[in-house]
Amino acid sequence: MFEKIKIFFEELETDSLESKKDVLEDILSLAKEEGLIEIDKGKKVDDLKIVQTKYFGKKGIISDLMKYMGKVSNKDKPILGKIIHNFKTTLEDKLNQRFTVLKKTEINAKLETEKIDITLPGTNSQRGHKHPLTLVEEQIKEIFTNIGFTVVEGFEIEEDYYNFERLNIPKDHPAREMQDTFYLNEDVVLRTHTSPVQARIMDKMCPQLPVKIIAPGKVFRRDDDSTHSPMFHQIEGLMVDKNITFADLKGVLLHLVKSIFGEERKIRLRPSYFPFTEPSAEVDVSCGNCNQEGCRVCGYTGWLEILGSGMVHPSVLEMAGYNSNEVTGFAFGIGIERIAMLKYGIDDMRLLFDNDLRFLEQF
Ligand code: DAH
Numbered sequence: 001m002f003e004k005i006k007i008f009f010e011e012l013e014t015d016s017l018e019s020k021k022d023v024l025e026d027i028l029s030l031a032k033e034e035g036l037i038e039i040d041k042g043k044k045v046d047d048l049k050i051v052q053t054k055y056f057g058k059k060g061i062i063s064d065l066m067k068y069m070g071k072v073s074n075k076d077k078p079i080l081g082k083i084i085h086n087f088k089t090t091l092e093d094k095l096n097q098r099f100t101v102l103k104k105t106e107i108n109a110k111l112e113t114e115k116i117d118i119t120l121p122g123t124n125s126q127r128g129h130k131h132p133l134t135l136v137e138e139q140i141k142e143i144f145t146n147i148g149f150t151v152v153e154g155f156e157i158e159e160d161y162y163n164f165e166r167l168n169i170p171k172d173h174p175a176r177e178m179q180d181t182f183y184l185n186e187d188v189v190l191r192t193h194t195s196p197v198q199a200r201i202m203d204k205m206c207p208q209l210p211v212k213i214i215a216p217g218k219v220f221r222r223d224d225d226s227t228h229s230p231m232f233h234q235i236e237g238l239m240v241d242k243n244i245t246f247a248d249l250k251g252v253l254l255h256l257v258k259s260i261f262g263e264e265r266k267i268r269l270r271p272s273y274f275p276f277t278e279p280s281a282e283v284d285v286s287c288g289n290c291n292q293e294g295c296r297v298c299g300y301t302g303w304l305e306i307l308g309s310g311m312v313h314p315s316v317l318e319m320a321g322y323n324s325n326e327v328t329g330f331a332f333g334i335g336i337e338r339i340a341m342l343k344y345g346i347d348d349m350r351l352l353f354d355n356d357l358r359f360l361e362q363f
Contacts, residue, residue, distance in 0.1 A: 002030050002064060005180060009068050017076035021083065030086045031061065035091045045102045048095065055091055062088050069207060132363045133352055135234060136260075136340045137216050140235050143213045143259045147252070152213045155199035156220075160187045166320075167276035168197035168313050175275045180222035182230075186276070190220035194236035198312070198331055200239065201319030209327060210241035216336070226348045233336035238312070240322065240329030246279070246311060249330035255308065256334075257285050268303055277310020277331055285342070304342055307334040 004027050009242050010022060044046040055061050067082050068300035070078050071157055087237040114309035126181040130138070160183075167174045179192040185332055207209050224230050237250070251268060257267050265288060284303035292302035309332035337349050344363065346352065351359050 001027075001034070001061060005061075005065065005068075005231065009071065012072075017072055017079050021079055023082060028083060032087055032090055032106055038098065039091070039094050039098050042098060042102070045106055048099055049115055051093055056088075056095075057083050064249055084087060086325070110361050113305070120184075129360075129363070131352075131360065132340045132344055132346075133336055135363060136237065136336050136343060137233065139260060140256070140334065140336070140339070141214065143256055144237065147255070149212050149214050149239075152197060152201055152215050152216055153217060154191070154194060154236075156191060156218050157184065158189055158191035158196050160189055161192070162196035163189050163191050165194050166316070168315055169275045173275065182220050182222060191217075193219050193222055193333060195331070195333060197236050198238045199316070199320060202240065202317070202322065206321040210239065211329070213237070214239075219239060226350065229349050231353075233348075235330045235334045235336060235359070237309075237334070238313060238329060239329055239331075240317065244311075244328045244330055246330070249281075249311070252330075253283055253307070253332065256278065257283075257306070260339065261285060261288060265272040270310075272310075273311055274308055276313050276316050278307070280310035280315045283307045283309055283332070288342075289345075292315055306338060306342070307332050309333070 008024055008027060010095035017024070030344050035051070037050045041050065042051055057063070062084065069077060069080055074191060145151065164170070164176060181192050182190040184190065194215050194217055197289070200214050202211060203217070217233065218231055219234050222230060239252070254267050257265055267288040268284040270284065272280045272282040276278040282305055284305050286292050287295065287298035287302050287304055289297040290302070296300055298304050309330065312329035312331050317324045317327060317329065335351055340346065340352065341349060
């Protein structure tokens with residue numbers, strides 16, 4: 001195209017443009033057709049920009065044509081101007097039109113791909129749930145509150161006096177060796193059991209009757225293996241009133257065991273020793289794994305030990321101010337970990353404290 005125009009003007013020389021304007025018009029009308037086709041072919045804004053540069057750029061056809069304006073005679077200038085103007089505006093109009101269309105399509109396509117569907121469900125954050133120890137503690141609390149017990153709390157940091165002396169365990173008593181104690185100082189310990197709550201609640205209540213409480217909480221001992229943890233949980237139970245007997249204790253514990261493990265389970269009370277109860281009994285539940293046939297879980301005995309209990313020792317009642325000739329009571333201490341392990345078939349206590357979600361998610 002450049003070439004044809006160049007030749008035209010070379011040949012024009014001194015001739016007037018007027019007589020040969022048809023020839024130039026033909027050349028340009030061809031160029032125009034070509035341009036219009038190129039514009040139509042452009043499928044993207046960028047394609048169109050290339051065409052735009054070809055015709056309207058600094059070195060484009062139109063600026064090339066303009067150079068001849070200075071070369072033709074004054075008379076010819078308006079003629080050439082008109083021809084160029086016609087050529088230019090046709091292409092310009094077509095380009096603008098096409099730019100508008102393509103820009104719109106591109107924006108629409110972009111909007112389409114970047115569209116946010118607000119009706120889609122969001123990504124849910126994982127829902128937490130209760131720890132197996134919490135589940136067991138809550139269940140036991142519910143069982144006892146349903147039969148009139150009140151839930152109370154004691155202190156994790158406890159006086160030696162309440163942790164031991166008030167429970168009939170004086171300083172040199174061999175029973176202190178049953179519990180590996182964390183001493184904070186000579187008189188203050190991390191409580192080794194929830195039993196001190198017995199003494200504290202009786203101090204508070206005396207002379208009122210009945211005393212009917214359970215006390216859940218953390219306890220601490222210097223122990224750490226697959227069945228012991230230095231921190232674990234107990235629930236203490238205490239009932240003091242007139243005419244409380246061992247049969248009441250047995251009835252309450254049987255109700256507890258059946259509620260947790262199922263109606264078909266049985267309990268067995270074995271004579272035992274605790275300084276703060278007399279008589280004392282260790283309580284076993286019939287093994288649910290083997291139906292008492294004997295298996296690894298119950299050590300082939302058919303029974304699983306679950307708690308300690310007994311009738312409140314007269315001195316423990318007396319130290320609180322109750323007359324042990326008139327009132328009696330029973331007490332028990334349940335290990336929550338032990339119950340959770342039996343209930344859910346967990347064989348290593350440390351799993352309860354590792355907080356591995358793969359483990360915890362199962363409950
Ligand atoms: N305090 C005892 C312990 O931690 C458990 C216990 C036994 C609590 C007998 C009692 C009880 O209330 O009567 O080993």
